[in-house]
Amino acid sequence: MPRTSKARQGAVRKGKRLRVTPQCPCPVCQSDSWCLVAPDGSDCLCMRVKSDKPVTLSSGEVGYIHKLTDAIMPAQWVDRPEEKRLTDSELHARFSESCSEWRCGPGRIGELAGLLKVSPVALAWLGVGWDGQAWTMPERNHLGQIIGVNRRFEDGKKVCVIGSRRGLTYATHWYTALGPIFVVEGASDVAAGLTLGLCVVGRPSNTGGGKYLGSLLKPHNRRMVVLAERDAKDRETLPECHDPECHCCCRCFPGKFGAVETANKLKMALWRLIDWSFCPDGAKDLRAWLNSRGANPMNEIALERIAASLKRRTRNVIHS
Numbered sequence: 309m310p311r312t313s314k315a316r317q318g319a320v321r322k323g324k325r326l327r328v329t330p331q332c333p334c335p336v337c338q339s340d341s342w343c344l345v346a347p348d349g350s351d352c353l354c355m356r357v358k359s360d361k362p363v364t365l366s367s368g369e370v371g372y373i374h375k376l377t378d379a380i381m382p383a384q385w386v387d388r389p390e391e392k393r394l395t396d397s398e399l400h401a402r403f404s405e406s407c408s409e410w411r412c413g414p415g416r417i418g419e420l421a422g423l424l425k426v427s428p429v430a431l432a433w434l435g436v437g438w439d440g441q442a443w444t445m446p447e448r449n450h451l452g453q454i455i456g457v458n459r460r461f462e463d464g465k466k467v468c469v470i471g472s473r474r475g476l477t478y479a480t481h482w483y484t485a486l487g488p489i490f491v492v493e494g495a496s497d498v499a500a501g502l503t504l505g506l507c508v509v510g511r512p513s514n515t516g517g518g519k520y521l522g523s524l525l526k527p528h529n530r531r532m533v534v535l536a537e538r539d540a541k542d543r544e545t546l547p548e549c550h551d552p553e554c555h556c557c558c559r560c561f562p563g564k565f566g567a568v569e570t571a572n573k574l575k576m577a578l579w580r581l582i583d584w585s586f587c588p589d590g591a592k593d594l595r596a597w598l599n600s601r602g603a604n605p606m607n608e609i610a611l612e613r614i615a616a617s618l619k620r621r622t623r624n625v626i627h628s
Contacts, residue, residue, distance in 0.1 A: 325353060336374045337559065344371070351375050355515075356558035369518060370569065399473055400453035403446065406469075407454055410437030410444045420460075424595060427605040430502035433479035434495065445495045447475035447512060450523035458495065458512075476520050477510035487619050488531040491521065491570065492594050493563070497535070500595035503605050504615040508594075514558070514566020521570070522577030533622055534571045534584040537563030537593045563593075588621045 325344035328334045334343035336354040344353040353363060353371045361373035394402075414428065416438045421428040437444040442459040449455050456472025468474070477495045485507035492498060492510050501508030509524065511517035514537070525532060540561045543552075550559055558565050564586075571582040591597030597618070603610040 335376055345376075349376055358557055369515065394471075394473075396449045396451070396453050396455050396473070399455040399471070402471065403454045403457055403469070406439075407435060407437055407444065407446050407457065410439045412436065412438030412443070416443070421605065424496050424499060425599045425605060426496070426499040426595065427503040430479075430499045433481075433502055434477060434499060444469075445477065447472070447477055448520075449475050450520045452480065460495075474512040474516050476512070476517050476524065478508070478524075482507060482509060483528060487615075488533050488622075489525065489528060490594070491525075491532060491534045491574075493535070493537055493566065494593075497594040500598045504598060504611050504618065505608075506615055506618070511570065514562045515569045518570060518573040518577075522574060525574065526578060532574065532582050534567045534574070534582065535594055535622075536567030536584055536586050538586055538590065539563040539592065583622075585622045588618065 325346055326332075328340060328343045328345060330340040332345075333340045334352060334354055334356075335345065336352050337343065337356040339356060342355045346352070352374045354374055355369065355371045357372060357374070359372040359374050363371050363373055365371060417428045417431050417436055420436065420443050421431055424431075435446045439459070442461045445458045445460065446454045447456040447458060455475045457469040458466060458472070459469060460466050477498045479498075479502060483489075485505055487507055490501055490506055490508045492501060492508055493514055494512075495510055498508050498510035507530075509521070511521060540555075540563075541559065543560070546560055554560055556564050556568065567584040571584040574582045587594055587597040589597065589600065591600055598614065601610075601614050603614055605611070
């Protein structure tokens with residue numbers, strides 16, 4: 309049985325800063341992951357809340373420096389030794405064998421396809437497996453190496469196998485489909501795109517996977533569209549310190565914020581215009597839009613019409 313990540317007991321050293329944890333969350337956005345805090349508590353590198361001091365990390369991700377006071381600094385920070393970072397090749401050697409063992413039969417794939425309302429063939433192309441408790445979904449780098457595995461339980465809960473590095477989700481023949489390249493968020497949206505016969509690549513989160521995406525897409529001189537999720541937050545649930553005039557940050561509209569950030573990163577990496585767009589008809593994401601059309605995932609003629617409609621309706625999009 310694969311191990312999954314558990315809450316750490318203290319902050320992990322990441323260069324000159326400490327990584328936040330569930331016990332020591334970010335003092336700015338209160339998240340338990342991704343952000344970094346100076347060991348002396350002088351400032352925080354928050355990856356979600358903007359400030360007037362943006363910082364571009366070596367991974368290509370953008371964070372924002374916030375000066376801290378004793379009033380908002382967590383009570384205790386435990387400095388743990390920095391863990392050895394494995395290379396992508398070492399991770400591939402660790403996970404590729406397990407993914408081969410976790411291959412699941414038509415029954416399990418059909419069960420997940422029924423839950424997501426996508427084609428079983430699409431899930432098979434993505435290498436979906438079953439480890440005895442959950443479906444497994446490999447995540448890859450731009451070279452196709454498996455650098456992590458995401459687990460999806462029957463109740464919809466998702467968690468990565470411990471030691472995983474977040475990567476991209478795509479089929480080995482993803483570039484053979486005609487039309488624009490759609491960059492979506494999450495494995496289920498990739499499965500929906502493959503069901504429609506689209507050229508689709510999935511990023512692991514709203515802003516994740518930028519470095520791998522740039523390397524994967526660089527050889528392809530095609531129109532690219534980053535699809536944003538409609539997940540705007542209820543304004544009443546936002547903290548009082550949130551700018552009431554803000555309508556596109558990781559707090560109030562993470563889907564739109566992530567699409568814009570991803571499109572900008574790709575523009576800088578590829579030196580070309582990159583489009584971003586919401587799905588038509590007010591759908592939350594690509595899978596929700598596909599499900600709303602009511603088409604049988606195995607009806608190729610109906611799916612072709614739906615795919616053509618998506619390509620047509622995402623022409624008038626925003627350039628980054």
